[in-house]
Structure formats: structure tokens, C-alpha cells
Amino acid sequence: MHLIVKNTLGCIFFLVFLQANGQTIASKSLLENSRFLYSDELKGRKTGSEGNIEARSFILDQFKSIELETHYPDFQQSFSFENRRESKNYKDAVNIVGFVAGSESKKLLVITAHYDHVGVGKPNSEGDSIYNGADDNASGTAALIELAKYFKKNRPKHSMIFAALDGEEMGLQGAKALVKDFPFPMEQIVLNINMDMISRNEKGELYASGTYYNPSLKSILETVAAGSTPKLLFGHDEPNTGRDNWTQSSDHGPFFSANVPHIYFGVEDHPDYHKPSDSFENLDQQFYVNAVNLILKCTLALDAELPQE
DSSP: OOOOOOOSTHHHHHHHHHHHHTOOOOHHHHHHHHHHHTSGGGGGGOTTSHHHHHHHHHHHHHHHHHTOBOSSGGGEEEEEEEETTTTEEEEEEEEEEEEEOOSSEEEEEEEEEEOOOOEEOSOOTTSOOEEOOIIIIIHHHHHHHHHHHHHHHSOOSEEEEEEEESOGGGTSHHHHHHHHTOSSOGGGEEEEEEEOSOSOOTTOEEEEEOTTTOHHHHHHHHHHHTTOSSEEEEOSOOTTSSSOOOTTSSTHHHHHHTTOOEEEEEOOOOTTTTSTTOSGGGOOHHHHHHHHHHHHHHHHHHHHHSOOO
16 A cells, blocks of 8 residues: 655644644653553563553553543453464463544554563573563553543544554564454555654654655655654665664564555664663653654644545
8 A cells, every 4th residue: 555645735734733732742641651561560561471461451441541442342352372482372462452433534543552571581780680661662552542542532533543562572463463353444544653662762863664665654744843852763664775674673564564554653772672771760751752742743744644535
């Protein structure tokens, strides 16, 4: 699928409206929710673990309190998969999936973030063995909750699905399950927006990967992100360049394989990636809040500009 986006002054007018009305996410609840999700209490949220189940219950309660709709029993899409690396079958993985009906279109934006991480592993030099996954991906999960809150209160033009996905760290399993058992025809999806690692970058940079395949998305994002903090960059999506290609690196991958356009918001790897040190102490709270507000602005612009028929 290749998107054709109307090329008018509408995006510029929309940006002025957005700036004038100051749409923002609730930074306090964003930080509080992320702090719980990467707490030692959840012990790294590995799929099937008690901490993962507790994280799932927390997200479920959030979706219910927001009063989202859903197409799955009690918001939960259960699935199973085999992890060949561990020679183990996981039969209790669960995606949490909510829905907001659009005001003008039945076409869909699917917003995703994975809530699992890698659990408890080899201790570091300080004796810490809990891989908290603050950036990867408590950050994206808490942002997903705030975006769901925002669009429940401020109805979008497109219908939106909000999916907290399980099993990403074991091969994008939650995204594969969602694509396989999606509640609408896949042709109704105009875009997957995926958030994975969005809370820190020493250079003040956030990437929007995926525009190589749908260049019309880039012009929308460039307009809305002009002069933003963090700085929005593009790339990590060109094939055969020898540069780090993120096209299949997170939960947008199965959507890409299903011919669904995507924008993946994320940062480049940092020294604490998949280490116990991916924790609160190394989170950049101001970067994180600014990044989620930028993602909100981008999502609003995409909702306004993408095809509705």
C-alpha cells in the first residue's frame, strides 16, 4: 500500500491551530505510569512472568478507566507461540487492545507499543539482575496510555486502535498475533504508528522511521515537527544501504509485511539497551515528555491529512 496524501495548505493551517490551542499530554500521569511499569516490582515484565501479568493488569485497568471500546473479550487478545531459543511454548501471552471510533472515517490508525521486556538475567557489576526496560519499552507503553486518553476525550477523524503488545522481545509475537487476528479488514488500516524506546537521547533526537516507503508522510511530519524539541529525524529505513535498518526491528514489522504503511518513533540504541541500567536513573524526563508531545502533534496531523475513504 502506498499512501496518496492531499498536498494543500491544510497541514499548515492545522499546525497553526494546534499551536494556538496547546494540545498536550498529561506529563504527570505519563511519568507515574512509566515509573510503575519499569519498577523492580515487575521484574522486567518477561512474557508469562508474574511481573508481565501485573503490567498487563495495570494496562487493562487504564484502558477500562479511559472507557475505550474493544473488539476482544475484556480487551484481551490471547495468543500462543513457540520460542525456539528457549525451546519453550508460551500459551499465556496477551495483547491489550482498545478502540476509539472516528468522527469522519472508518479507516484506521493503529497505535502500538510493546509492554514486555526481557525479565531477570545476568547481574551487572553492581549486582543488579532486573532488566527494568525503562526506555524499552515502559516509555512507549505509558505514552500509548496517554494517547488513548487524549483521543478518547478529543475524538479523531479516523478510528483508532490502541494496542499494548506482548512478546515483542521474543520475535514480535504480539504484533504478529494482532495482524493475524485483526478485527477489521487490513485494507482499512491507513497507518501503523509504533512507539518503542522514546525516552532518552543525548543528542536530543527522535527518529520517525518508515517514510522511505511512503514519502508523502514525510512532508506532513516535517511541517508539524519544524523547530521541535526533540529534533525529529528520518531514516533507518532504506534497504541495501549498509546502515542500521529498523524496518523489521519492532512491532511495526508485521504490519510492514502485511503491506501496511508505518511510522516508527524511536531513538538510536544507547549504552543501557537490554541492560539492568535501562532504569529510572538514566531516563531523561524532559526529553521523554517533549517526545510524547511531539508524537501527539504528529498523530494529530496525520489524522487530519491521511485519506478518509
